[in-house]
Amino acid sequence: MANLAVFDPRHNQILAALPGRDYTRLEHDLERVALVPGALLHAAGDPLKFVYFPTTAIIALILANDSGASAELAMIGRDGLVGIPLVLGGVNTRFAIMVQSGGEACRLSAELMCRERDEGGNLQRLSLRYAQALMTQMAYSIVCNRHHLVDRQLCRWLLSSLDLLPGNQVDVTQEMIARMLGVRREAVTEAAGKLQSAGLIQYRRGHITVNDRAGLEARACECYRAVREEYEHLFGAQAASKCSSINCTLETPRNSLIPSR
Amino acid sequence: MANLAVFDPRHNQILAALPGRDYTRLEHDLERVALVPGALLHAAGDPLKFVYFPTTAIIALILANDSGASAELAMIGRDGLVGIPLVLGGVNTRFAIMVQSGGEACRLSAELMCRERDEGGNLQRLSLRYAQALMTQMAYSIVCNRHHLVDRQLCRWLLSSLDLLPGNQVDVTQEMIARMLGVRREAVTEAAGKLQSAGLIQYRRGHITVNDRAGLEARACECYRAVREEYEHLFGAQAASKCSSINCTLETPRNSLIPSR
DNA sequence: GCCTTTGCGTGCGCCGTCGCACAGATCCAT
DNA sequence: ATGGATCTGTGCGACGGCGCACGCAAAGGC
Numbered sequence: 001m002a003n004l005a006v007f008d009p010r011h012n013q014i015l016a017a018l019p020g021r022d023y024t025r026l027e028h029d030l031e032r033v034a035l036v037p038g039a040l041l042h043a044a045g046d047p048l049k050f051v052y053f054p055t056t057a058i059i060a061l062i063l064a065n066d067s068g069a070s071a072e073l074a075m076i077g078r079d080g081l082v083g084i085p086l087v088l089g090g091v092n093t094r095f096a097i098m099v100q101s102g103g104e105a106c107r108l109s110a111e112l113m114c115r116e117r118d119e120g121g122n123l124q125r126l127s128l129r130y131a132q133a134l135m136t137q138m139a140y141s142i143v144c145n146r147h148h149l150v151d152r153q154l155c156r157w158l159l160s161s162l163d164l165l166p167g168n169q170v171d172v173t174q175e176m177i178a179r180m181l182g183v184r185r186e187a188v189t190e191a192a193g194k195l196q197s198a199g200l201i202q203y204r205r206g207h208i209t210v211n212d213r214a215g216l217e218a219r220a221c222e223c224y225r226a227v228r229e230e231y232e233h234l235f236g237a238q239a240a241s242k243c244s245s246i247n248c249t250l251e252t253p254r255n256s257l258i259p260s261r
Numbered sequence: 262m263a264n265l266a267v268f269d270p271r272h273n274q275i276l277a278a279l280p281g282r283d284y285t286r287l288e289h290d291l292e293r294v295a296l297v298p299g300a301l302l303h304a305a306g307d308p309l310k311f312v313y314f315p316t317t318a319i320i321a322l323i324l325a326n327d328s329g330a331s332a333e334l335a336m337i338g339r340d341g342l343v344g345i346p347l348v349l350g351g352v353n354t355r356f357a358i359m360v361q362s363g364g365e366a367c368r369l370s371a372e373l374m375c376r377e378r379d380e381g382g383n384l385q386r387l388s389l390r391y392a393q394a395l396m397t398q399m400a401y402s403i404v405c406n407r408h409h410l411v412d413r414q415l416c417r418w419l420l421s422s423l424d425l426l427p428g429n430q431v432d433v434t435q436e437m438i439a440r441m442l443g444v445r446r447e448a449v450t451e452a453a454g455k456l457q458s459a460g461l462i463q464y465r466r467g468h469i470t471v472n473d474r475a476g477l478e479a480r481a482c483e484c485y486r487a488v489r490e491e492y493e494h495l496f497g498a499q500a501a502s503k504c505s506s507i508n509c510t511l512e513t514p515r516n517s518l519i520p521s522r
Numbered sequence: 523g524c525c526t527t528t529g530c531g532t533g534c535g536c537c538g539t540c541g542c543a544c545a546g547a548t549c550c551a552t
Numbered sequence: 553a554t555g556g557a558t559c560t561g562t563g564c565g566a567c568g569g570c571g572c573a574c575g576c577a578a579a580g581g582c
Contacts, residue, residue, distance in 0.1 A: 063400045066483045069408035073400050088393040120381040132349040138399045139324045145406040146443040147330035182407040222327045
């Protein structure tokens with residue numbers, strides 16, 4: 001599914017943002033893979049073997065604790081890359097990596113990614129920036145999980161998915177959404193019911209169609225907008241990406257900061 | 262308070278892990294600061310002016326949304342550094358940075374940190390590793406917020422604090438803990454009451470003394486242990502820190518991964 | 523077309539947390 | 553020592569989410 005007529009790794013925005021020279025150097029090392037929904041790309045605790053650059057697929061980072069409780073940490077699509085621990089110098093990750101929405105991706109071997117990291121080139125620079133976006137995404141999930149009602153969280157989740165998909169349809173079961181949000185399946189049924197009655201969405205067995213995106217946005221918690229803005233802020237102003245030192249003024253310390261005696 | 266007879270920046274473990282040559286290069290740029298509890302080191306959204314390396318202080322990253330709801334994202338003490346966005350190539354952060362427990366820290370100007378980053382030396386390498394630890398901390402907070410009861414979360418929080426403090430006492434009000442955990446103050450009163458009845462802790466107006474650490478650990482959710490293990494895994498095996506490529510085997514893809522047609 | 527599988531709808535009691543209100547206790551400054 | 557500010561204890565109703573159980577409906581294989 002989602003098999004574009006011409007497959008182009010540069011549908012992935014990280015690869016797209018890579019200067020031409022860097023890209024051509026890596027191009028033939030990128031392996032194209034099709035990802036089926038529900039597939040486990042990486043089991044928690046194992047060493048990472050690849051870094052994935054989704055083009056049409058959506059991938060979820062999931063953390064499950066010993067008691068079986070779990071939650072989605074982040075959703076990664078054509079906007080980013082999967083395998084940040086390699087970028088940060090780690091080898092394995094406690095997160096499980098699952099295909100949330102089927103599609104395609106490119107992957108690069110962990111070995112090559114490590115080399116890229118050690119050389120500190122543009123791929124590494126962009127990846128670090130995405131790591132920051134990921135942290136923001138996770139941070140808002142913390143607050144969101146704590147304070148927001150399920151139906152608002154569902155709005156956020158749907159919008160995030162939609163942003164990474166071509167059309168206005170999300171193919172996913174309520175059971176799956178429940179696992180992602182870390183709530184009961186029934187809670188999703190109820191929340192989705194509300195959204196459907198409100199005319200925002202429409203669904204049938206594993207397919208949700210969004211009719212009123214603006215309505216969803218209005219109903220979603222601010223977390224959605226905030227995460228999106230952060231991403232755009234990080235990747236929109238590419239101009240200032242070379243070194244952000246421009247803004248690193250050396251002002252004196254501010255409120256409540258007392259110099260050591 | 263906590264004014265050690267000899268102040269040594271290398272009580273901070275990141276600085277301590279820095280090879281001697283790198284440290285002496287930076288040494289005179291490190292500014293010693295005393296941090297008073299409750300002080301706001303950085304307001305959400307502002308550009309970061311410094312990177313902090315706590316030696317005895319504990320610093321909290323906090324995210325508050327528009328509605329005033331907030332939660333602690335991470336707790337950083339002598340084990341790490343504050344200001345990861347600079348390390349990742351960003352300039353500002355949406356997180357508020359607050360002193361959770363008074364003490365001292367060293368700081369480095371954002372300008373210098375940017376330079377370190379661009380040169381990609383050992384400080385940058387260690388900082389990235391800590392960024393990974395931070396992500397793990399945040400990830401477990403997501404699951405923890407979703408699934409664990411307040412008193413177990415309180416155990417976790419107390420243990421994390423204790424690990425960054427010299428004695429067995431945490432100086433903090435229940436009001437403060439509540440803000441960190443993102444729950445009501447009364448919920449903390451109740452949870453703390455349970456722990457006190459169980460003989461694990463003992464408290465009086467802003468001071469909690471831990472009597473039975475093992476008991477707390479038994480009662481805490483696995484999140485505590487997991488985060489701690491991850492940290493030790495990242496920083497214990499310093500030997501393998503040069504390049505983790507050793508483990509980057511090139512095995513063939515595994516389960517449910519279907520090659521592109 | 524049938525039948526099995528899988529996903530969805532609904533009702534119920536339970537419980538943890540919330541929000542609010544107010545009283546009591548402890549600390550600290552003057 | 554005393555008063556004021558701050559922190560802590562407690563009670564109450566409301567409610568969102570959980571866990572369970574069961575019935576139904578829609579898809580898909582043969």
